[in-house]
Structures are given as structure tokens and as C-alpha cells.
Amino acid sequence: EVQLVESGGGLVQPGRSLRLSCAASGFTFDDYAMHWVRQAPGKGLEWVSGISWNSGNTGYADSVKGRFTISRDNAKNSLYLQMNSLRPEDTALYYCAKDPGYDFWSGYPHYWGQGTLVTVSS
Amino acid sequence: QSVLTQPPSASGTPGQRVTISCSGGSSNIGSNTVNWYQQLPGTAPKLLIYSNNQRPSGVPDRFSGSKSGTSASLAISGLQSEDEADYYCASWDDSLNGWVFGGGTKLTVL
Numbered sequence: 001e002v003q004l005v006e007s008g009g010g011l012v013q014p015g016r017s018l019r020l021s022c023a024a025s026g027f028t029f030d031d032y033a034m035h036w037v038r039q040a041p042g043k044g045l046e047w048v049s050g051i052s053w054n055s056g057n058t059g060y061a062d063s064v065k066g067r068f069t070i071s072r073d074n075a076k077n078s079l080y081l082q083m084n085s086l087r088p089e090d091t092a093l094y095y096c097a098k099d100p101g102y103d104f105w106s107g108y109p110h111y112w113g114q115g116t117l118v119t120v121s122s
Numbered sequence: 123q124s125v126l127t128q129p130p131s132a133s134g135t136p137g138q139r140v141t142i143s144c145s146g147g148s149s150n151i152g153s154n155t156v157n158w159y160q161q162l163p164g165t166a167p168k169l170l171i172y173s174n175n176q177r178p179s180g181v182p183d184r185f186s187g188s189k190s191g192t193s194a195s196l197a198i199s200g201l202q203s204e205d206e207a208d209y210y211c212a213s214w215d216d217s218l219n220g221w222v223f224g225g226g227t228k229l230t231v232l
Contacts, residue, residue, distance in 0.1 A: 035221070037167075044124060045159070045167065045210050047221035061220050095166060105214055108157045109221070110178075112166040 002026045004096050004113030011119045012086055020116055022079040022096030030054070030074035033099035035109045036081050038092035038118075048094070049081065050104025059104060064090075086120045093117050125150060126211055128224035135232050139199040142227045144211030146192050150222055154214040156194040158187055161208040161226075170209070171196060198229075206231045 008020040022034070036048040049070040050059045058070050069082040079096050094116050097109035127145040134140040144156065158171035169178050171187035174194065186197045194213075198205055211224040 037221075044208075044226040045161075045212070045223040047212075047223065050221070059220055062218070100172075105219075108169070108172055108212065108214075109167075110169050110172075112168070114166050 002098060002111040004098060004111060006094060006096050006113045006116035009094065009116030009118045011121065013122050014087060014120055016086055017082070017084045018086060018118060020081040020083065020094055020096075020118070022081075022113060024077045024079065024096075024098070027098065029072075029077040031102070033102055033104040033107060034070075034072060034079045035097040035099060035104055036070060036079075037095045037097055037109055037112075038090075039095070039115070040089075040092040043092075046092075047109075050099070051079070052104060053102045057103060083118070086118075088120050091118060091120050124225040125215060125218070125222035126213065126224035128209075128211060128227045130225065131228045131230065133230040133232055134198075134201045136201055136203065138201045139197060140201060140229065141198075142196045142209050142211075142229070144194045144196070144224050146194075146213060146222075148192060149217040150192075150213040150215040151189065151194055152192040153216055156187065156189050157212045158185075158194075158196045159210045159212065161210065163207070167210065201231055203231045205229060 003025045098111040099107035101107035155173045159167040160170045161167045174189040175187045215222045
């Protein structure tokens with residue numbers, strides 16, 4: 001059974017940094033691309049970033065480009081999102097999601113974790 | 123403002139058939155496949171339809187998807203109370219080089 005468990009969320013001041021983690025189990029992690037998708041309170045879904053199976057390709061939404069960095073450690077079955085220069089509008093529940101393929105643009109977010117809440121406020 | 127456009131709400135009575143539309147453009151739906159997600163209250167999204175009209179295992183055949191040009195639709199037949207949820211469409215956008223979602227449709231079962 002695919003399991004994705006996010007962690008690292010919390011309350012952070014504007015301009016500060018935070019690193020999210022996603023622990024994966026139940027599948028061969030290094031065979032699949034991964035995604036981060038967020039949902040602001042009471043709002044819809046917004047794709048944040050994707051990474052291919054071997055970290056060879058990454059992609060970002062314009063809203064986070066230059067501030068967020070996605071990475072993965074296949075030896076640890078883990079996905080990360082380094083978030084710098086955080087803004088109040090980054091406040092959201094952040095989900096990690098597994099793709100059914102190697103690359104994040106040709107598949108889709110399939111299995112989702114339960115999310116970790118990031119609140120950016122002074 | 124979402125790149126893909128969905129009606130904010132839809133409703134139906136038990137047993138009825140309802141459809142939810144998703145409108146996009148040539149860089150997303152017009153040239154890529156569409157996926158649909160169901161988000162029950164307080165839970166993570168769940169994949170409902172992929173590649174326009176394919177159902178993952180475990181998804182009832184009451185749910186079906188279609189695509190024509192730059193628009194897509196999700197149809198739910200034999201509506202049940204447990205179908206009350208938010209529904210989102212999604213597609214890859216070749217211009218933005220990223221995934222785009224619709225704003226979501228809140229389905230109410232009357």
C-alpha cells in the first residue's frame with residue numbers, strides 16, 4: 001500500500017525558511033516522479049513543484065520559482081521542499097503526491113499524503 | 123483565478139446524473155489529457171479519472187470522464203449522498219510548464 005507522510009510544517013514569520021519532508025513507503029520510490037501540491041485554507045488546489053525519478057528534471061509554479069527548491073533522496077525514500085523567503089500567501093496545506101511515471105509532466109499526481117500545514121504570519 | 127474554469131457549485135438528488143464541466147485552452151486541455159480528483163470534506167484529494175476517461179481500480183463505474191477540444195466533463199450517474207465533495211480537474215500546461223487545476227466544484231446531494 002502506498003503511504004506518503006508529510007512533516008515539517010508549522011508557523012513561520014514572513015521572510016523566513018522552512019523545509020518540508022515526505023516519507024514514502026509501499027512502493028519503489030526511485031522508480032517514480034513526485035509532486036508537491038498545496039491548498040490554501042478554504043481554497044482550491046495549486047501545483048507547486050515536481051521532480052523526476054532521478055532528480056534530473058524539476059519544475060515549479062511561477063508563484064514559487066526562485067524561492068522554493070524540490071529535492072529527493074532515493075536512498076532514504078524521501079522527498080523534500082525547501083521553502084525560502086516565505087510570504088503570507090504561501091500559507092497552505094502542503095501535500096506530496098506520487099506520479100505513476102518517471103517524469104512529472106507526462107503522468108499526474110496520483111496518490112496523495114494527508115498534508116502538512118504551513119502558516120506564514122508575524 | 124484558475125487557468126481551468128469550473129462551475130463553483132453543482133447539485134443533484136440521489137439517483138440523478140450530474141455533470142461538471144472544465145474549460146481550458148490550447149496549451150492545456152487542448153493538447154494534454156485531463157484528470158479529475160475528488161476531495162471529501164477534511165481529506166486529501168483522491169484520483170477519480172486519469173487520461174480523460176480512465177478509472178483507477180476501485181473507482182465505481184458511476185464516474186466517467188470525457189474530453190472534447192479544450193473542454194472536459196466529469197459525469198456522475200446514480201448520485202449517492204457519499205458523492206458530496208469537491209471535484210477538481212487538472213491538466214499539464216505546455217506554456218506554463220506546470221500542472222494547472224480548475225478552481226473546484228462543490229457538489230451537493232440534495
